[in-house]
Amino acid sequence: EVDKIPLEPHQVVNHFRGSYFLSNKAVLGQCLRRCPTSSAAFFPRQYDLRMSAGLRSFLRDYVCLAADLALQEGAPASTTGALSASQVAARILRRRKEWEENGDEEKPERLLACPHECAALLGPGCHLPPKQRTVCRAHVDAFLASAEDSTCSICSSEKASEEAAPARPSWEKQKALDGKMNAWAMKEPCIQRGAGVTVLSGLGKLLESYDRHSACPGQGSGKDCVVQKYIERPLLIQRPWGPSKSDLRIWVLVLDWNPLTVLVHPDVYFRVATKPFNFSSASSGLEPHAHKTNCRDDENRTPLHVVLEAAGPGSSETWLQKTWPQLLDAVRATMLASRDAIMGVREGLAKGPRAFELFGLDFAIDDCWNPWLLEVNTSPCMLDDCGGEHEEELKKWAREATESLLEIVLAHHDGKLKVPTYSELNKVSSDSSEELQRLFSEEGHGGESCLSA
16 A cells, blocks of 8 residues: 555655565574574574474474483483483484485484483473374374383384484574573464563473464465564573563664665664563473563563663673674674565565654573564554653653654655765774674675675
8 A cells, every 4th residue: 555655755654665574584584594504693583384394493402402402411321121211312403314314305304203202301291282282083092002111123223323413504593592491482374562472381281382272274285473582591681580581672764665765773772571580480381570671560661771771780882893783784684584575575576655763672691692683563663551660761861762763764865865885984093992702704705695795
């Protein structure tokens, strides 16, 4: 409908055709996966569960991470002859490597080969959700019965190896994300602002949550959801109720997609969870107010300077020298990854009205102050509903930021704003004498789809 609006010469529209490629979590993930080496530096690995291939990839990742964790714990071999978790873990990672070297892409590998291995690594019992247990009752009964049988051809035929277990692929190993809880966030692709997000630990709970989502007709045999690795080592801000997780919102203004012209507002605001961060209630379900900053019983939006003061000495310098430069790199890579998809929507169609668009990008910060992209929001909140002790400051910031961004938009479309070229920007000297810590190396890793070059 945007293309049908009659505009005066001085008018512009605050929406681009095809911007859903950014706001849809599943499609955004597909765009970023074009360059997994670059996106792994700032985008928690994510799997599209609308397709059966995405579910297989997630299960593979979950099991391999569980194997990694078991090896780190180094559980000793059982004196009764039963398999230990570390023995099973070594088997799994070797099978994964063999499949990658010699396997058939059309035929998924079988990482867990028998019920005893499942029990040793993931715990006893069946991990299928209740509905699927009923559908597959005969298979479930046979599985549980064989788990009680001490004679297993697979266990007896598989010999222990003295070789070290191979590591997982580097793009799967995101250290700040991986922790002993193997926690993941289940998300609905088209819902923004933290709605439809559930943080879970345990394969049974994850599969049960997956099973509750609606089917996705026309997309394959999966459900309408994605699953993303949860950051288990987030930056914690000291609050009266205890150390709490936080994330931030950054405003990004797109003036054009060809040539790609993007501006980032130089200030951000944080959202601090209203419950202390912990996994102690994992068995009964994780506390939403501790793990989702959009889920709040009190106003939790907080200015940047307040968070930096609460984070302690050296935080401001770390923000300026490391986090902020890496945020800019991540924003640039995200827009580059989505540009071709958005431009493809416009090919063969009328140019449409003059446009711009403001996006709100949500980032989590890990305990080493590295940024991780969570989602992209269209029509971000302008903080008109903000309350609490920082209400006046945040509302004033939002008004001034909105006015300044609109001035830039109008100046750009009136031809009064000269956007510097890439070469001109490279000549601008830094205000800091310290070397900035960037997300990517200057030369990138090469390749047609490289987002870091």
